[in-house]
Amino acid sequence: MSTEPPESAESPPEASPSAPSRRTFIATTAVGGAVAVGGLTSGPSVFGAEPAGAVEAPPGSRVSVTVNGVRHTVTVDNRTSLLDLLRERLGLTGSKKGCNAGACGACTVLVDGRRVNSCLTLTVRLDGADVTTIEGLADGDQLHPLQQAFIDQDAFQCGYCTSGQIMSGVGCVQEGHTGSPEEIREFMSGNICRCGCYVKIVRAVEQAAHGK
Amino acid sequence: MSRVDGRLKVTGQAKYAADHDIDGVVHAVVVDSSVARGRITGIDTRAADALHGVLGVISHLDRPSLAYRDNPGPFPGRRLRVFQDDAVRFMGQPVAVVVATTLETAQHAADLVKVSYAAETPSTDLTRSPAVDGPAPFARPYTRGDAQEALGSADVRMDMTYRLSRNHHNPMETQATIARWDGGRLTVWDKTQHVLGTRNELAAVFGIPQENVRVLSPFVGGAFGNALRTWPHVTIAALAARELGRPVKLALTRRQMYFTVGYRPAYEYKLSLGSTRRGRLTAMTHEMKYETSRYEQFWEANQALGQMLYAVPNVSQHVQTVPLDVSTPMWMRGPGYGSAAFVIETAMDELAHELGIDPIELRLRNEPGEDPSTQQPFSTRRLRECFRVGARAFGWHRRDPRPRSTRDGDWLIGTGVATGCYDVFLGQAEAHARLDADGTAVVQSATHDTGTGTYTSMTQVAADALGLPMRQVTFRLGDSAMPPAPPQGASQTMATVGSAVQDTCDKLRQQAITLAVEDERSPLHGVDADDVVAGGGRLHVKGAPARGETYRRLLARNHRTHLEARGSWAPEENSRFSMYGYAAMFAEVAVDARLGLVRVRRMLGVYDAGRIISPKLAESQAVGGMVGGIGAALLEHTVTDHRDGRIVNANLADYLVPVNADIPDLKAVYLDGEDYKADPIGVKSLGELVQIGVAPALANAVFHATGRRVRNLPITAEALL
Structure with a gap:
């Protein structure tokens, strides 16, 4: 049934940072079979034995996208957002799903150097694009200055919005919107932090931008 | 002092519930009721079932077998039961779940499930519905003196009515659960402020021993109270996993966060x-x-x-x-x-x-x-x-x-x-600490870190009590198999778990001191144990830091791979x-x-x-x-x-x-x-x-x-x- 076709054979081995077992498993599941029946602890499953009505796979597209310097050529369901590609296909779960509607910023990544909400970005639009996620920001063990600034300033608590805040902050610094705390606040307002770390997020962006 | 888990959080490596990579996992999406009161008269799953990649749809029509043993919850009443009847009690109540090989397919299929209702007019307005006395013993009438008489004779009397709106917790991480069965044993990676509470509730719902359930929650993306209960979606994930014989991941949508995971009442x-x-x-x-x-x-x-x-x-x-x-x-x-x-x-x-x-x-x-x-x-x-x-x-x-x-x-x-x-x-908690021959320690308790800094503060308490540098102490939490701890709620974690960690590490330090003062080859031999203190990874005589030795030397000489202790704390009863x-x-x-x-x-x-x-x-x-x-x-x-x-x-x-x-x-x-x-x-x-x-x-x-x-x-x- 192969709703998620395996990655292209031409993608280099290092292009598969996540464990391939899940995709392999799905790809080899029998077409149209009612997969795995049988309750484990309470008798018969609620599912009958009759096979589900097998139909065509959803429309997919072949896309070549570079993520954190690694080129991936994948066939994706046309509905797949960049966020779901990262999280569910590439094993890059640092980008978070907070609203899946572009309202919270937890999924912020850089696409061709610009910050975007990856939940609102369809993968099929990204052929040839260069994506940077939180996992690709540090230089080996050397944290990006904004990552270090977030630690120094304690600019997070639960950490769930942090990936998006940092990627957005990198964009904010690159755009030059760090002239004043007010300007940083304005240009960091697409990223919600429910723990309420805004004061410290502003300080962290200032630290990274101006070495404060 | 920066957060000990800071590096994990700024590099995207901290694993929240939906981030765990579980082999063979499939995706579940909940179908919510679109009426606030009434009965479900039919569920048509044909269009959903026909989608390529859909593994199944579960609803009350399937009569899923769930034990729902008694398990006292926080509030008087009868807890919501998943897919056990046709009643709709509020808008957004889970009425079915769709499982598919991909998230996209599961989402689409959930949209295709057609649920029909015999809807009734709901009452949802606080100001237009009858009130009843708050539940005893938690809410009770209180009087001291004679307030009415005193109001009547007061120099100044003021009468005001205030109205507070309903608020939703809205943590940035939506509730999520990954459930996997291995035979009769259930493992869930869950967003929870109470791993033991989730364990106990799942055991009760599925009618299995508590020790057959393991709940893991190493990182929680904020909660503010809404992860203190085991909500229906946790059961739904585990139910779907059981019925399919596959690990199932279920993350609520932001919209669903307004339906079943609590709120501050109006x-x-x-x-x-x-x-x-x-x-x-x-x-x-x-x-x-x-x-x-x-x-x-x-x-x-x-x-x-x-x-x-x-x-x-x-x-x-x-x-x-x-x-x-x-x-x-x-x-x-x-x-x-x-x-x-x-x-x-x-x-x-x-x-x-x-x-x-x-x-x-x-x-x-x-x-x-x-x-x-x-x-x-x-x-x-x-x-x-x-x-x-x-x-x-x-x-x-x-x-x-x-x-x-x-x-x-x-x-x-x-x-x-x-x-x-x-x-x-204040609650009760236990902890376990282990000091290894390399001079590092691992301390653990089944507590939580919703962003409060538990990892860091417990590491500090443990390092202090053991006299170790913080970098040589690791604190672990968020696993129901660890020594018990209370929910992370009511601001009790620092006092309760902190005191248990201190007790545990005090006991461990005392063990090491006893080993040293009784060891003829130790520079501390014969010293009164009360005169020995710990600091910088060493035990030494109080006021005479030169007379002492490191934990490493002490353990190595005594051929001990490690020392360990278990401790606890509970507040005085009255x-x-x-x-x-x-x-x-x-x-x-x-x-x-x-x-x-x-x-x-x-x-x-x-x-x-x-x-x-x-x-x-x-x-x-x-x-x-x-x-x-x-x-x-x-x-x-x-x-x-x-x-x-x-x-x-x-x-x-x-x-x-x-x-x-x-x-x-x-x-x-x-x-x-x-x-x-x-x-x-x-x-x-x-x-x-x-x-x-x-x-x-x-x-x-x-x-x-x-x-x-x-x-x-x-x-x-x-x-x-």
């Missing part, structure tokens, strides 16, 4: 007070009612402040709930206290204005010498000092008390104060003390004179929270509490369309929470000190306390700016036009 709260002309309170009566579901009676700690905050001789309280066609609320940061504080502390400001007394002075005139509800001495109560320190730092003396007296262009400027207070809630944390909150706002727009200009909180273990992290919590309070005061409002019970703004674009541009520089000051009457490590409560006085301080500042008293939260522009 209140209608009538307060009457009597006072002398000189500002001595003589009476207060509290008549409150709040929303709950029809299947459970919610309660929260909304009575304590009215009983203990001020020296009022005559008090009465009556608590009612209004059962509605809604889901059950859940404790939200500063539960009960926060709602009551808004009412009491706004009323105090109203009285101060009426009498022409400074609002800080009015509060000080009513400071009790002992707890007026129990006649117990306070363990510590430094509220006066909070106000004194805060007034100086905030520049309170420069304030012109007249409302609408200060203007800055189009902006009316006002300042306000309020008291915050939250009890020192403390003689009344134990609370206190805060003085100061706020300055600007209100656009024509548009009614409210902007916060600055805030200051001064806290009496006992000993502060991690000052940097405590400051973050305090500032975060202010941001939460700003949301409750000015923005947050769950809007229900009472015609059909639909939540109109069930998303983060329409349910407004503070964003960066809403937040000016906020300052937090913790009074130096400790409270060893509360617990062995001297801490009081912190996480709730820091949000509790925020909304009334802002409301009082809005009054001072505009002369308009708004008794409803949130205070939106339209209320000020």
Whole structure:
């Protein structure tokens, strides 16, 4: 049934940072079979034995996208957002799903150097694009200055919005919107932090931008 | 001292519930009811089943077998049961679940499930439905003195009605569960503030022994109370995994976060007070009612402040709930206290204005010498000092008390104060510590870190007790297989788990000391154990650091791979003390004179929270509490369309929470000190306390700016036009 076709054979081995077992498993599941029946602890499953009505796979597209310097050529369901590609296909779960509607910023990544909400970005639009996620920001063990600034300033608590805040902050610094705390606040307002770390997020962006 | 888990969080490596990579996992999406009351008359899954990749749809029509053994929950009533009948009790109730090989397919298939209903008209309006007395024993009528008589004879009597909107916790991480069965054993990776609570509930629901369930929750992306219960989606994930024989991942959508995972209930709260002309309170009566579901009676700690905050001789309280066609609320940061504080502390400001007394002075005139509800001495109560320190730092003396007296262009400027207070809630906890031959230690307890800094603060306590550098200590949490710990709620973690960690590490250190003083080859041989201390990874004689040896040498010479200890802590059963944390909150706002727009200009909180273990992290919590309070005061409002019970703004674009541009520089000051009457490590409560006085301080500042008293939260522009 192969709703998620395996990655292209031409993608280099290092292009598969996540464990391939899940995709392999799905790809080899029998077409149209009612997969795995049988309750484990309470008798018969609620599912009958009759096979589900097998139909065509959803429309997919072949896309070549570079993520954190690694080129991936994948066939994706046309509905797949960049966020779901990262999280569910590439094993890059640092980008978070907070609203899946572009309202919270937890999924912020850089696409061709610009910050975007990856939940609102369809993968099929990204052929040839260069994506940077939180996992690709540090230089080996050397944290990006904004990552270090977030630690120094304690600019997070639960950490769930942090990936998006940092990627957005990198964009904010690159755009030059760090002239004043007010300007940083304005240009960091697409990223919600429910723990309420805004004061410290502003300080962290200032630290990274101006070495404060 | 920075967070020990900081590097994981800034590199995207911290694993939250939905981030765990579980082999062969498939995706579940919940189908929600689109009516708020009635019966399901049919579920047509044909279109969904026909989709390529759909593995199954489960609903009550499948009669899934679930034991639902009794397992006392937090609220009287009968807990919601997953897919066990055709009744719809609230809008958004889970009525089916779709499982598919991909998330995209599961989402699409969930849209294709056609559910038909025999719908009835729901009641969802707090003000138009009958109230019943709050659930005993949690809510009970309270009287001291004769409040009605005292109100009647008071120099000044004021009667006010306040209304608070429903708020949703809205942590950034939506609730998520991955469930996997291995034979009769269930493992769940879950977002929870109580791994043992989730374990026990899943065992009860599935009718299996508790030891057959393991719950893992190493990182929690905020919760603020909404992960204190095991909600239906956790059961649904485990049920789907059982029926399919595959691991299942289920993450609620943001919209679904408004349906089944609790909220701070809306209140209608009538307060009457009597006072002398000189500002001595003589009476207060509290008549409150709040929303709950029809299947459970919610309660929260909304009575304590009215009983203990001020020296009022005559008090009465009556608590009612209004059962509605809604889901059950859940404790939200500063539960009960926060709602009551808004009412009491706004009323105090109203009285101060009426009498022409400074609002800080009015509060000080009513400071009790002992707890007026129990006649117990306070363990510590430094509220006066909070106000004194805060007034100086905030520049309170420069304030012109007249409302609408200060203007800055189009902006009316006002300042306000309020008291915050939250009890020192203490539980029981155990911990395990192991010191390895390489001189590193691993300490663990089944507690949680929702962003509060548990990893860091427990590492500090353990390192301190063991005399090890922090980098040589690892603290682990969030696993139901670890020694038991209470829920991460009611600000009890630092005091309770911290004291257990200290006890455990004290025992471990004592073991090492005993080993050393009894070892003829140790430089500590023969020294009185009480004269040996630990520091820098060494044991040495107190006052003579040169005489001693490292843990590594001690263990190596004795051929020990490790030492280990298990410890615990529980509070005294009947403390003689009344134990609370206190805060003085100061706020300055600007209100656009024509548009009614409210902007916060600055805030200051001064806290009496006992000993502060991690000052940097405590400051973050305090500032975060202010941001939460700003949301409750000015923005947050769950809007229900009472015609059909639909939540109109069930998303983060329409349910407004503070964003960066809403937040000016906020300052937090913790009074130096400790409270060893509360617990062995001297801490009081912190996480709730820091949000509790925020909304009334802002409301009082809005009054001072505009002369308009708004008794409803949130205070939106339209209320000020």
